[in-house]
Amino acid sequence: MSSQGLVTDDLSMDGNFAYDDNWYIYDQKGDQDDMTPEVIPDCHPTIPYDLYHACMAPVSLAVLLILSLLVKRKKLYKNCWDGAPGLLRDVPLVQMGPFLNHSRLCSSLSPVHFLEEEGHKGLSVAVFGILFSSLCILVLDSDPLPFISGSSTQNREYWKIMALLYYPAFYYPLIACATVRHRAGYFLGCLLSWCHCVVHLWQKVECPQSPKIYRYYSLLSYLPIILCLVVLSLWYPAQLVKSFREQKRKKVTVEHVQVFCVCFKLPGSGYYEDYLKNILAKRTPNKSISRAKPSLLSRIRSYVCSFLYAPQEGFQIPLKLVLSLATSVIAVYQVALLLLAVFVPSIQIVRSGMTKELTALFIQFGLVPSENPAGIPGDKELATLKHYIWSLEVCFVSSLVVSCLLTFCMLMKSMGKHRINLQRLYQGAVTDVFYCSRKLQPSQQALVCWMFFASFQTAFACLGLLIQHIVFFVCTVIFTFFVVIPLQSGSNMLLFKIMENMWPFWLTLVLAVVAQNLLTHYYFLERGRLPRELTNRRALYIVTFLLFPINVLVGVLAGVWRMVGSALYNVVHFCRLDVSMLGHGVEVFDPGYRTYCHYLKIEVSQSHPVMKAFCFLLLQVCTKGSQPxxxxxxxxxxxxxxxxxxxxxxxxxxxxxxxxxxxxxxxxLLPYRKGALSDSTANGMQANPAKP
Amino acid sequence: MSSQGLVTDDLSMDGNFAYDDNWYIYDQKGDQDDMTPEVIPDCHPTIPYDLYHACMAPVSLAVLLILSLLVKRKKLYKNCWDGAPGLLRDVPLVQMGPFLNHSRLCSSLSPVHFLEEEGHKGLSVAVFGILFSSLCILVLDSDPLPFISGSSTQNREYWKIMALLYYPAFYYPLIACATVRHRAGYFLGCLLSWCHCVVHLWQKVECPQSPKIYRYYSLLSYLPIILCLVVLSLWYPAQLVKSFREQKRKKVTVEHVQVFCVCFKLPGSGYYEDYLKNILAKRTPNKSISRAKPSLLSRIRSYVCSFLYAPQEGFQIPLKLVLSLATSVIAVYQVALLLLAVFVPSIQIVRSGMTKELTALFIQFGLVPSENPAGIPGDKELATLKHYIWSLEVCFVSSLVVSCLLTFCMLMKSMGKHRINLQRLYQGAVTDVFYCSRKLQPSQQALVCWMFFASFQTAFACLGLLIQHIVFFVCTVIFTFFVVIPLQSGSNMLLFKIMENMWPFWLTLVLAVVAQNLLTHYYFLERGRLPRELTNRRALYIVTFLLFPINVLVGVLAGVWRMVGSALYNVVHFCRLDVSMLGHGVEVFDPGYRTYCHYLKIEVSQSHPVMKAFCFLLLQVCTKGSQPxxxxxxxxxxxxxxxxxxxxxxxxxxxxxxxxxxxxxxxxLLPYRKGALSDSTANGMQANPAKP
Structure with a gap:
């Protein structure tokens, strides 16, 4: 195999695959097979990317300006919500402590509160999905910024960094339109998302193929963006229609509310009230039934179920966790797609381009068995070599499938763990979650970690999949070439020969372990009443001494298992932030686990459902301020x-x-009371948060 | 470099180094250097190994028989210890529950109780050291059993397995002689250990060199055996002299004790009494002083001190832990010696045998820079190549030194951890040690793990050193060839070029992290009173959205650090059984940690110092049975x-x-009472073991 064919796994950060130019060498050479791709024609879409961005960037900016003007105008109409929210917004609400720190509930008319649970989760997920997919495409792109094409390598670095800031700003209006909770905002959102969606769809319909990496790679990597845009362009019209309907209903029922105020009932408050009711409701006496020891079958079932995250009644996963899950899934898709697109077409080309001359090389290296003593390859040897390459391909794809499935399972399991941890923290069981006592207060570190959380989860999912795939690929290749192919063809029986030579050794170890277990069971421990006591100490010590050398060899095997087991455990659990890779006591040095712990702190201290429910109740009272x-x-x-x-x-x-x-x-009076209030409330919340 | 020269790191279990025969190819070729070893003459010691074993094996058997006869004879003289121990030995003591399960204290005249704390630690350590060193030599030996030389490869496997059982039996009398606690036993021990010691010394003085692996490897690998034998052959005479002296003293003071009974005071009881006194003594009020927060300097000092195990007054590490430490140290020595002997002489030979023709090959591969455009090597290129090979050697030795030191530190630290864990368990703080509640009762699993413990610790030390060394070697080689040599010579600046190209990227990441921290500190968190509360939520959410792509890249870096950090942590802590490599909750699947936990269980349930002290007090009362x-x-x-x-x-x-x-x-009455007694005592011991 030439070295060019094997470098396909070379994933560099800037995506300039060194063998890009050599891609079609195989094409012209090995055209005896059906697998060889045709030359992809140059394709120029009617609306090129440059033009699209040049038009949409100013439009987005204009939309942002319109939204801000809208918010400003609404702020001047203080009596929009019967005065109460306007009144609240006048005072420096942010200084009111955790008790009224949820002032954002009142000021939800600004275009920024998209990371609140009260926001529409689907919207945030879609926009973050678009953003992350853009990042994935950007990292591998040679023209990072759409306006500047054909820049030099040196400048490309700078443009890439600029692009890292440009794309979030470019897609920001898509989310801002919704958070205004205003019909005009929804209308602008409709227009924007339709524009984005139509342009992307049009481009991809016109030019489905591109020469980069693999002909359909570009199309497939844009798929999440297009899907998210479709979701947005359906969501906005739905909201618009909904707002018209609600307005109609309110016109009939509530006469004195201004028609301009669309969202009278505070969004999201329903969940918190449900949560409160759920907590205050009488506990069902299920626990007494489940005291009995569960059977093995039910334990297995519950273990399998722990990998499937099923929503629980009366509990919603916070938005940031949903976001991180969604971006992680997109990350897994993008990494898997990239791996497939890089490896599979290349190895298929290598396989189809394999000739007898190249086979001779493999026979010389002893990689392919030859019946001809001179090593001159025949058709059989060529077929064997092609079969080997095909096996590699199968290994690659199967290991990728397994690692994707495992990553999904782990993400699901970690969602379940998040829920358990949050519920425990809501109930004040801090040591059950962190294994040590911690204060659930915002700090600089904690807040920065909160900002990092979704990004880290996404990045870890990418890296975790990559590492898992590499490890599993190596394992399956070893298994295939040392076990499966020898069993099929009868050649290359190296592993079996070693096993055959070493069987007395393995047998001795097994016998020694079994003997020690039997001796312990029947001779060194008293039989009869519990607790069982030691007996025949002399024999115990003699056996310990005599079997010491054999036990050292058993220990070597146990050590190998320890190494392999812990490596596999860490590789499989890499994408989980809630699992520390380090030992007990030094867990904090694991950046992932540290981020997770701090995220939990902020989440619980700032969004305790009971506190929020209380705030909502207070706000509803304020809104109906006429009846105090x-x-x-x-x-x-x-x-x-x-x-x-x-x-x-x-x-x-x-x-x-x-x-x-x-x-x-x-x-x-607030500035004077704040300290005392926040202190007493915080203490009260921490001491008995479930029963306010 | 030819492939023969590079396969030197090939450590196979049966020690048949494939290149053994090619060893001297370099010798004849590259004799322009001083490093080339001379041909080692064939050496036949006056007492060959065959003869030594053929003589000593029957002698050892005879010694064992004499010892058993001696014990049998003493058992018939029941009134040896004023009747009390004899009386105790008549009843089935092993059924007396944990309260009197320490019946071994009474029956310490049998030749088997060498794994008790009361035994002489030095003796057990020396014999286990001999045993383990023999195992190390045996694993690499081509003639595993001394009687059968020149066996076929197939049979060698069987002989090796036989040898695994033969050596413990062969060295067993060395330890049995001491445990009789009889002057005749000490005398026999003297003779045996002198014989072994003299024969080994003589053989090594006559034939210090051997052709295996490295000329002095055999001598150096036998060094621990010889040292242990020297210790034994000094210890036995000392005991003999001591027994004579004690007998004299007793003859003067106690008239009615039989002169044949040497050890009147029960050995080891002093420590338990001290322990009891220490516990019952008033607590010093040190704790109130240490309540103040320690300074950074004192914390660093205490951290460094945690790596140095200093003996604590009133506490002795159990014998099995001392044994495992000693064999681990020998294991580290043997593995380090083997690595050095395999690698360093070979690479020195390769270096001295390097010619200009070979240098041309390296220049062609681009591994050695050449000023000549045609790639024809001059003296300078040859010197560079030799410098590179020398660097490899330096890397190898330095990484070996570092990993040896780290392994020692870890072993010391784990000793400290063992002590803390044992003390906690003695005080009944089970959850502090295992992080969950467990019953401290012997079970089959626990007892088997107790038997495995020392062997596992030794095997893990071997494997841990090997893995550490491989990892550190790779790291130092990468560091040397990508950082040090480029800085020295100015060639091969690959890493620096990458760093230079990527600096805007790194700068962006650093700036993003710093900016988020500063924003959090000055803008998102209220300044002033504690606890600090969130403020400017809009800006917080916008920043989180805008910096999401950059944070993903930060997350990739954090993920790489997570991977590297956890791998390094696991590699460094591999030799520690008290550290689990797996996450919280699945710790039990780590064979090392599982063994350790079960070992602790058995150790604490069977050798609680307070219980032992009580048993000793009872026994002393029995011994002076005439004054009830x-x-x-x-x-x-x-x-x-x-x-x-x-x-x-x-x-x-x-x-x-x-x-x-x-x-x-x-x-x-014992058989009827046993259940109730053991139950109540066990409960009492577990509930409040510190105050019996």
Missing amino acids: RDVEEGVKLMKTRACSSKGSKGKRSRARWFLAYTLLNNPS | RDVEEGVKLMKTRACSSKGSKGKRSRARWFLAYTLLNNPS
Whole structure:
């Protein structure tokens, strides 16, 4: 095999595959086979990328400006939501501590709050998917920025870095349109997403093939972008229609609400109320039934089920986790596609271009068995060599399939783990999650890790798939060429010969281990009553001494297993951020696990569902500001109940409720109260967060 | 470089180095250098190995027979220890539960109890060292059994397996002589160890060189055996002299003790009494002082000190741990010696045999830079090539030194960890050690793991050193050839060129991380009072979105670091059994860690120092059986004190003391009481083992 054919696995960051120019050498040579691809014609789409970006970039900018103007205008109409949100937005809400830190709930009219759980998850996932797919295409592209083509290698570096910032800005309006929660925003979003979608589809229909890497690689790598754009261009019209319908309904029912205010009910509040109801509901006595020891079958079933993430009633995975899962899946798709596109067509070309002259070389190296003693290859040898290359291809594809499946399983399992960890943290069981006590407060480190989280999960999924694939490929190739092919053809029996020569050795080790187990069971441990006690100590010590050398050899095997097992474990679990690769006590030095822990901290401290439900309740009270009696009634109700049951607890919660109510109505007091309030609330939340 | 010269790292289990015959090809060729070794003359020692084993094996057998006869004879003299131990030995002591399971203390006259803490540690270490070194030599030997030389390859396998059992039996009398604790045993031990020692020394003085692997390899690999034999042949005479002296002293002081009984005071009991005293002593109020946060310097100092195992007052490491440490150290020595002997002389021969013709080959492959455009090598190119080979040698030796030092550090650190874990388990803190609750009772699995422990530790030290060395060697070679040599010579600047081309990329990543940290510190987190709260959420979300692609690239770097870091961590910690290579929750699938956990279980359940101290106290009472008043006085004393202070506890301990006393004096009751006694004692020990 020539060296050119074998360098196909060369994945460089800038994607300039060195053998790109040699690609079609095989084409002209080996045209005796059907596999050889035709020359791909040069294709120039009606709307080239340059023109597309040159048009859409200003349009996006204009959309952003329109949106900001819209928000500014709405801010001036303070009585839009009956005054309450406008009133809230006047005070420096961000200084109100965790209690009212969820001021973003009130100010959800700005075009930025797309990373809140209240946002529409599908939208965020689609836009992040587009962004990540663009990054994947960008990394391998020779023209990173659409405006500057044919730049030198030196400059390309700079343009690539610029492109890393350009693409997020370019796609940002797609998400900003939705977060305004305004009909005009939805309309602009419709237009934008349709434009993007139509241009991309048109380009790919006109030019489905490209000479880069593999003829359909470009088309396939753009597939996630197109899918995400299709989702967006369906989602925006749906929202527009929905907003018209809601407005109609409200016109009929609520007379005094301004028709311009579309989203009267705070979005997402339903989940938090459900969560609160779920927690406050009586526990079902299922636990007493499950106390009995589960059977092996049910344990296996529950183990298999742990790999399938099934949504749980009354619990939603936070948006950032959904995002990271989605981008990870896209990452797996892109890496697998790249690996397939790089390897499979090349090796097929190599296989079809294989001649008898090349076979002679392989026979000389002893890689292909020859019946002819002079080593002159015949048809049989050529067929054998082609079969070997085909086996390589099969190994590659099967290992890729296995590693993709394993990565998906691991991502699913880690989702389940995330849910368990979040639920534990919501309940205050910090040590169960981190194995040590930690404060669930935002810190600089924690916030930076929160920003990194989705990116790290995506990057780890890429790397994890790559490493898994390399390891599995090597393993399957070894298995194929040392076990399967020898069994098929009867040649190259190296492994079997070694096994045959060493069988007394293996037998001795097995016998020694079995003997020690039997001796322990029947001779060194008392039989009869539990706990079993040691007996025949003399014999135990003598056996330990006599079998010491054999046990050392058993230990060598155990050591090899330890090495292989831990390597495989780490390779398979690489994409999971919730599993530390390091030992107990030094877990924090694993960047992935560290990011995960800090992410959990921020998530729990900032988005505890009970706290959010409380905030929503407060906000709904504010929105219906014309009837403050409800709140006062609530206080009164609490008073009578609290006094009768538990003195101190009732007093505390009553005092807090009063405080919150007073502060809501007298925001100018806030800066003076904030410290005490945030402290007491934080303590209260951490001490007993499940029962506020 | 020819392929023959490069296969030197080929370590096969049966030690038949394929290039053994080609060893001296370089010799005849490259004799222009001083490094070339002379041909080693055939050497036949006066006492060949065959003769030595043929003589010593029957002698050892005879010694064993004499020892057994001696023990049998002593068993008939029941009144040797004033009757008490004899009386105890009559009943089936092994059924007496953990309370009196330490019946081995009474029956320490048999030639087998060499794995007790009470035994002399030096002796066991020396004999296990001899055994393990023999195994190392045996594995690489072509004549595994001394009696059968020149066997075929097929048969050699069988002989090797036989040898694995022969050597322990051959060296067993060396340890058996001491455990009899009898002057005759010491005398026989003297003779045996002197014989072994003199024969080995004589052989090595006569034939210091051997043609195998390296001329002095055989001598150096026998060094641990000879050292251990020297220790034994000094230890036995010392014991003999000591026994004579003690006998004299006792003759003067105690008139009624039979002169034949040498070891009147139970050996090892001193430590347990000290331990008990140490525990019962008042705690020093050091803890209140250490509450203050330690300074960075003191923390660094304590971290460095954790790698140096310093003995602690009032605590002795169990014998099995000392054994495993000693054999591990010998294992490291043997592996390092083998690696050095295989690699360094061969590469020196390759270096000295390097010619200009061979240099041309390297220049053609582009491995050696050439100023001559035609690639014809001059003296300068030859010198460069020799310098490169010398660098390889330096890399090899330095990486070997580093990995040896690291392995020692890890072994020391794991000793410290063992001590901490044992102390915690003695105090009943099971979850602190295993991170889950476990029963400290012997089971089949646990006992088999106890038998495996020392062997596994030794094997893991071997494998760990090998893996560490390979990894460090590759790392140092990469560092040398991509950083040091380019800096020296200015050629082969590949890495620097890549770094130069990619610096904008690195700079961007660094800037992005720094910018996110600064933004978080000054803009996204409130300054002022703690706990710091999130602010400017809009900007936070926008920054997270815009920097997503760059953060993915940061994530790729973090992933690479995760991979490299965890691999290095696992490689460095491979030799430590107390560190699991797998993640939290699946630790048990790591064979090393599993063995360690089970070993700890057996160690703590069977050799709790407090329990042993109690057993010793009981036995001493039995030994002075003529004055039973002491015990009764003890009971009375306990009665008055217990009644006054704590009712239930005092009653329980009083009842137990009565029970033990009654059972000691009425052994026929034992089979009926055993269950209840062992249960209650075991519970008592586990619930509050520090205060019996």
